[in-house]
Amino acid sequence: MKTTIIISSFAIALSMISCTKEKPKTEVSYSYKAEDGSRAKATFIEEGKDKTITLESNHNKFVLDFKKKTAEGEFYERSTISAETKGDSLLISQDDQVIHLVKDK
Numbered sequence: 001m002k003t004t005i006i007i008s009s010f011a012i013a014l015s016m017i018s019c020t021k022e023k024p025k026t027e028v029s030y031s032y033k034a035e036d037g038s039r040a041k042a043t044f045i046e047e048g049k050d051k052t053i054t055l056e057s058n059h060n061k062f063v064l065d066f067k068k069k070t071a072e073g074e075f076y077e078r079s080t081i082s083a084e085t086k087g088d089s090l091l092i093s094q095d096d097q098v099i100h101l102v103k104d105k
Contacts, residue, residue, distance in 0.1 A: 024047070027044070029044075031103070033101065033102055039057065039104075040055060040056065040057035040090075041056045041057070042056075042083075053083055064077055064078045065077065070084060071085045071087040072093045073085035073087065082094075
């Protein structure tokens with residue numbers, strides 16, 4: 001009986017320790033500028049297997065999910081909005097509109 005209680009307690013303690021492990025999270029933000037002078041902030045977040053980009057501009061905020069690596073960067077998408085990184089460029093597309101942004105230096 002004592003052995004069963006000790007083993008059960010040990011198993012519970014191990015499961016509690018493993019549940020409290022947090023996924024490593026990296027977050028990097030860059031400022032981008034459009035041809036018309038408007039600005040946007042892009043925050044790339046990687047947490048375990050999850051990877052997203054958060055785009056903020058003109059009091060609007062959009063979160064896009066990582067979909068695939070491309071030859072020149074990465075492709076993100078959610079609903080009708082997509083974004084593709086290409087070096088220092090960020091191309092944002094919604095419907096037939098494409099916005100070309102360049103990373104601020």
